[in-house]
Amino acid sequence: MSQSRVLSVNAGVLPLVEEMRLRADELRVAVSQGAAGETVIDAGAGVPGSIEAGRLMTAICLGGLGTVEVGSAPYLARWPFTLTVRTSNPVVACLGSQYAGWQLTAGEGESSYFSMGSGPARALAGKEALFKDIAYADRSDHATIVLEAASPPPEELVRRIAADCDVAPENLTIVFAPTQSLAGSIQIVGRVVEVALHKAHELHFDLSRIVEGMGTAPLSPPHPDFITAMGRTNDAVIYGGRIILHVTGPAAQAKALAEKLPSSNSNDYGRPFAEVFRQYEGDFYKIDPMLFSPAEVQVVSLESGETFRGGAVDPKLVDASFD
Incomplete structure (x- = not known):
């Protein structure tokens, strides 16, 4: 991993x-500009936002180490x-940038704030x-x-994020947009x-052997209801996502x-994600983690x-989710 350092x-x-x-x-x-001097970019809460804003958000999540392109593909006829x-x-x-692994909380009760942080700042804080x-x-x-939030974090949390990243608040940028937005x-x-x-x-594959990654998924239609919108974005990947990884090492392990990666290996595979989410009463931790693939x-x-x-896209389940 010497190159990654x-x-x-x-x-x-930054660009x-x-x-x-x-x-x-x-x-x-x-x-x-926020109360602590941070830069705040609202990409879809109090503003309409756009597909292009989402493309740039994705590129930011990847730490500038990937390309993100909107295009078309024939494998899902109704959602090209x-x-x-x-x-x-x-x-x-x-994993070092895009993964939403940093739990951010502030306040209590009705005034509480919660979001999972993703993007480059995680690699400065190193909390995970x-x-x-x-x-x-x-x-x-x-x-x-x-x-992935409908509002920016409060000042106390902003200052804590900056401190955890060891940067001045004025050198912190927060980009946010709710799930329901474009x-x-x-x-x-x-x-x-x-x-x-x-x-x-999670499968204990040696990550240092994964040298290239590419994937495509259909653009899910936004929906004003949070659970429906969340279900569609997950289903785009679970039932409509296709990836290719280039790996080194023994072919048998590749x-x-x-064989193990596709979402179809999960016990919860086979229904739109919103249905699965409701079945478990909104508790993500009860959902089989093998579904997220x-x-x-x-x-x-x-x-x-x-x-x-391994695996295959499922147009019928994509239709069931997106329609």
């Missing part, structure tokens, strides 16, 4: 953050428009055990965090490769990874030249 995900996103600021009117986002994510640094981009597993830490004078839905669908990396980690997987063994496959 020279990559700064926080430095890498993307600046692009969002300069294109704010075009992207239909709002840029402001897609988001494709590609990275040559999948472990750092997806995951960073030890991937042997990555960032060093930067600037920090950027992305929140940008919010895009950045969740854009986790199609990240969920595969996270599942590979084959086993391809792409539908269709290819793993290329660079050692043998073989490509191993």
Whole structure:
């Protein structure tokens, strides 16, 4: 992992953050200064936001170490428009930056605030055990965090985030958008490769051997209801996501990874995610974690030249979720 130590995900996103600021009117986002001096970018709560804002949010989540493209693909006839994510640094981009693993809370009762932080700032704070597993830490004078939320965090939490990242509050940027928004839905669908990396980690695959990652998932239609919107974004990946990983090491292990990664291995596979969520009364921790994975997987063994496959997209379940 020596190469990963020279990559700064926080430095890498500075041009993307600046692009969002300069294109704010075009992207239909709002840029402001918070009470602690931080930069706040609302990409879909008090403003309409846009698909392009969501694309940029996804690129920021990846720490500037990937490409994010809106396009089309024929494999889902009724939902042909897609988001494709590609990275040559999948472990750092997806797990060191994009993964929503930093729990952020403030206040109590009705005035409480909760969100899961994703993006480059996580690699400065290093609050999660995951960073030890991937042997990555960032060093930067600037920090950027992305929140799937309907409002920015309160000042006390902003100052705590800045302190945990060891940056001045005025050097902290917070980008946020709710799940129900255009940008919010895009950045969740854009986790199609990240969920595969996270599942590979749970399966104890040697992450240092994953050298390329690329994935495509259909653009889920936003919905004003939170659970419906969340269900659609998850289903885009669980039933409509396709990925390809290039790995080093023994071909037999690449084959086993391809067989174990698809979402169809989960006991909770087979119904729209919103139904599963309601069954467990909104408790994420009761859902089989093996469900959070792409539908269709290819793993290329660079050692043998073989490509191993597992799973398949399920157009009927995508239809059931998106309609």
